[in-house]
Amino acid sequence: MNKIIEVKDVSKSYGGVVANKDISIEVQEGGITGLIGPNGSGKTTLFNSIVGYHPIDGGSIKFQNQEISKLQVQDIARLGLLRTFQQTRIYGAMDCVQNMLISLPHRKMSLNDMFSRNTKADYEKADRLLEFVGLYEKRFLRSGSLSFGQQKLLEFAMALMNEPTVLLLDEPTAGINPTLINGLIDRLRRANTEFGITLFIIEHNMRVIMNMADKMYCLAHGELLAEGTPDEIQNDQRVIDAYLGAH
């Protein structure tokens, strides 16, 4: 397997707070990679660094062998490296279908396409993906009026609409009703196998991430603590200590 994302010695500080220190990780193409760690361990900071939300202090980030640490957010997204947010972000004043249609991959469009209407195929694709996440009945409602869990599903569907190569998910199951979580795991898997999207997931729900990931990384205090298969991580004493507060 090829490494599609390669993060090397990346550091990031906010003033005196070192959020990431010399972190090196790799995401394999076509796989599901997990990122865990206690609150405040620097997981989201690492995500933000990868997608270009802030300049990094040092190190290098490569996507498909291209250095992306100096690129703007939009340009990284246009390469096919997409993220969802921990605090779900959708376009609240538009209905679900409009949310989906605006998420069409703009990297594949010309200026002329921007000044034309959406095609029937676009609408069908939006409907299909909304049904995939179970929001078809609510597709004409203002997305801002949906519950938090439904907004999360909508954001996931929007990401799929964009046809990314790699999808970075920041806590996809947080705030979702436990009975829906199994369905979500199934959909994430199908996104990986059927749509061929490489997933890189931050998750606090151990049952979810241990079930899905084939490679995992654990951060603590801004540093890489452990890496390995879910089994290795589960039995790593340092990881258990970090979660229970032995540090």
Add this chain to the structure above:
Amino acid sequence: MNKTLLYGILIAGTIIAPFILPDYRTQLATMWLMIIVALTWDMTGGQMGYNSLGNIFFYGTGMYVAAVVGISLAYNVADYTNAAGGGIYKFTDGQYFGGIFLGSIAAGLFCAACAVIIGWITFGLRGPYFAIGTLGVAIAAGELVSNWDWVGGGQGIALPVYPGDFNIGKIFFYFLFAGLGCAVFIFVKWLYSTRFGAAMNAIRDDEEKAEAMGIHTLRYKLIAWAMAAFFVGIAGAISAFQLIHFEPLETAYQTINLGIFMVVCVLLGGKGTLWGPVIGAIMFHVFKEVTWNYLLGWQWVALGALIVVTVVYFQDGVMGWLMLKRPEWFGMKVEQKTASAEAVK
């Protein structure tokens, strides 16, 4: 069918209005001006979430560009403005109408270019900072122009009067404004139906999300504002010839009058909707003219009260209120069928 009928009635009304209400020709023309500035303000303010208080800059700049172009077709601009109304300058019909035509086009293009340059600097500002930043541009422009003797300084510019019958002139300007207003309406109706319009809405709802989805937000903001500025510039150009004389602070860069009125029109009608700015502009103009006639002395108090009430209690406007009360009219309802059931049918 129903819609065709509605539009037919509106177009017919627009055409016959100046003939059945001869005393109100200039008032109706001004109402169209309000509709134009409200619709264009809503392009950035309502649809894109960037509340500009500086759109009046394009109105004033459009006036000056059109006047300078119109004059320079016949005379040297410096000589003309130096005379300050004292000299005798005659314009032929060709020079007059050519001036309006070329002046309008030049004003539109110049203002669109200005929007790109000003936007490049100010679109880094968000929310109220953008509003104040653009307001600053408009005020500064007014002060600068009023000290620029080549365009008449604080005295402004006097343009030639309409060559022909006085009443025909009023009808002429009414139809210029009405034609431009219809053009703007058709343009924005089309624009909001395209993917570009959807991208503008995305910027309004969550700009960071739009960026994270790969939308070049700055590019969209600049293009959208340039389009708005193009039409406001043309409206300013027509105003310049309609008003005959204008000066920088109270007429051209009238930040506290038209600059605020256009925002109130949109808020009153409902921002972010197609019809809201039109309805709001008509309501506002009627309210303003009625108070000017029947509450003279208190007209500014009444207007201020209207603005306060709108901003504090009625922010969503007429259309927003309707959407809240009757969401099903706008297609916002739960769909019972599933996609596969629909496919079978």
